Amino acid sequence: MxxxxxxxxxxxxxxxxxxxxxxxxxxxxxxxxxxxxxxxxxxxxxxxxxxxxxxxxxxxxxxxxxxxxxxxxxxxxxxxxxxxxxxxxxxxxxxxxxxxxxxxxxxxxxxxxxxxxxxxxxxxxxxxxxxxxxxxxxxxxxxxxxxxxxxxxxxxxxxxxxxxxxxxxxxxxxxxxxxxxxxxxxxxxxxxxxxxxxxxxxxxxWEHKHEEFIIQTVPEITLMTFIIVILLSIIFSLISVLYCQLRHGIEKFSEKLFNKNHMKRAFFGGVVIVVLTLMVSSQDYNGRGLQMIEQSFIEDVPPFAFLAKLIFTAVTIGTGFVGGEAIPLFFIGATLGNSLHSFIDLPLSFLAALGLIAVFCGGSNTPIAAFLLAMEMFDGKGLEYFFVACIVSYLFSGHHGLWPSQKIYEPKSRLYNTPLAETIENVEQKK
CATH class of the missing domain: 1.10.3080.10 (Clc chloride channel)
Incomplete structure (x- = not known):
């Protein structure tokens, strides 16, 4: 002993x-x-x-x-x-x-x-x-x-x-x-x-100060609000799938087009980003975009900002540039939540926060981490809503995600009929 x-x-x-x-x-x-x-x-x-x-x-x-x-x-x-x-x-x-x-x-x-x-x-x-x-x-x-x-x-x-x-x-x-x-x-x-x-x-x-995103108001807990949160979470999850599929599609297309020559792929991607930047006449969608994420919590942002960021990031990463995808997913989710505020009578900052977490959850397939991130990022506000949003986004995003190498030890649901121990890449190829 x-x-x-x-x-x-x-x-x-x-x-x-x-x-x-x-x-x-x-x-x-x-x-x-x-x-x-x-x-x-x-x-x-x-x-x-x-x-x-x-x-x-x-x-x-x-x-x-x-x-x-x-x-x-x-x-x-x-x-x-x-x-x-x-x-x-x-x-x-x-x-x-x-x-x-x-x-x-x-x-x-x-x-x-x-x-x-x-x-x-x-x-x-x-x-x-x-x-x-x-x-x-x-x-x-x-x-x-x-x-x-x-x-x-x-x-x-x-x-x-x-x-x-x-x-x-x-x-x-x-x-x-x-x-x-x-x-x-x-x-x-x-x-x-x-x-x-x-x-x-x-x-x-090292005294580094991280960015802060603040929820001004959390709606009261009601059945109707939970129903709205569930419906919104489905939308956010589908947006995460759209991003992942577009990014993977661009990656496969550019690799095939340039015979996996990383230099040619990235040059081509850079040209596309320059053209897109000139088309929108703004550099709001270049870089990380933290300023617009912060703005989405306090005032209106362009209604299609989420779609612009989705395309810009999918092209950037898909053609071989380097960086993270969590902050772009934050941007996509927060600005989409901001845009939906025009149709849904819920607090602006709450919708932005809900979108930020749910889109990240759907893309990363990490519901527990996403929920904990909401708790740490927003000081525990609205925990019931964020818990539901993470579960719904995780389930409805299916077996898609940012990282094709993620292994599926257990399918998200029996409805998906996915074999055990498959990777996301293999599942998507079979579809």
């Missing part, structure tokens, strides 16, 4: 130590990512509109780096860092390994994309850096095979928790991102440790 407890506490301490190491490094690197992105996007790009015309050439540079330095053979397997979050998910499932160079490459690619006006977020780079750091810890300490998967999840948790200032969400996101219908709870301790340490390193040690 004593030996069992000794072994238990030995493993527990290892997880806490490894989670802390990952959290400290990822918290610091994520702060660098956030601060640099803010500077490049707010201080440089927004004051120099002409930089958008350099986006195609920035795409060529990103493509060159990924084609020449992004592919690494490890254990007789080709690991392509251009697969981004999908490579991190595959590493959790032991299909691939995350090269140590993945973090620096994705940071550089994200900076180029943001500087020249690509429509992306930043959490994708933080998650991939988390995976890169976790891989380095695994290699340095020669971690055993079972714990490698756990620490990879910890890297994901650290990146997400630090990027959004949501440590509880980050802990669960690391466990929930890799697979639908299954949570590996033994990873809770290192994921929680990594996420909280990374969060406090970012906010306390």
């Amino acid at each position: 004593l030996r069992k407890y000794k072994n238990f506490f030995s493993v527990l301490i290892q997880w806490i130590v490894f989670g802390s190491i990952i959290g400290i490094i990822v918290g610091s690197t994520t702060t660098f990512l956030l601060e640099t992105n803010d500077y490049l996007g707010d201080e440089i790009r927004e004051k120099r509109d002409w930089l958008i015309f350099l986006l195609p050439f920035g795409g060529v540079l990103i493509g060159y780096i990924y084609m020449n330095y992004g592919k690494v053979f490890l254990n007789y397997t080709l690991n392509d860092t251009a697969k981004l979050n999908n490579l991190v998910i595959d590493s959790v499932h032991e299909k691939k390994e995350v090269p140590l160079r993945m973090g620096p490459i994705v940071y550089f690619g994200t900076f180029i994309t943001v500087l020249f006006g690509g429509s992306t977020g930043r959490e994708g780079a933080a998650v991939q850096m988390g995976g890169s750091v976790a891989a380095a810890v695994n290699k340095f300490f020669k971690v055993n095979r079972l714990d490698k998967k756990v620490l990879m999840m910890s890297g994901i948790s650290a990146g997400f928790g630090a990027a959004f200032g949501a440590p509880i969400t980050g802990a669960v996101f690391g466990m929930e991102m890799a697979a639908l219908g299954k949570l590996k709870f033994e990873a809770l301790v290192p994921c929680l440790t990594a996420s909280f340490v990374a969060h406090y390193v970012t906010t306390v040690a």
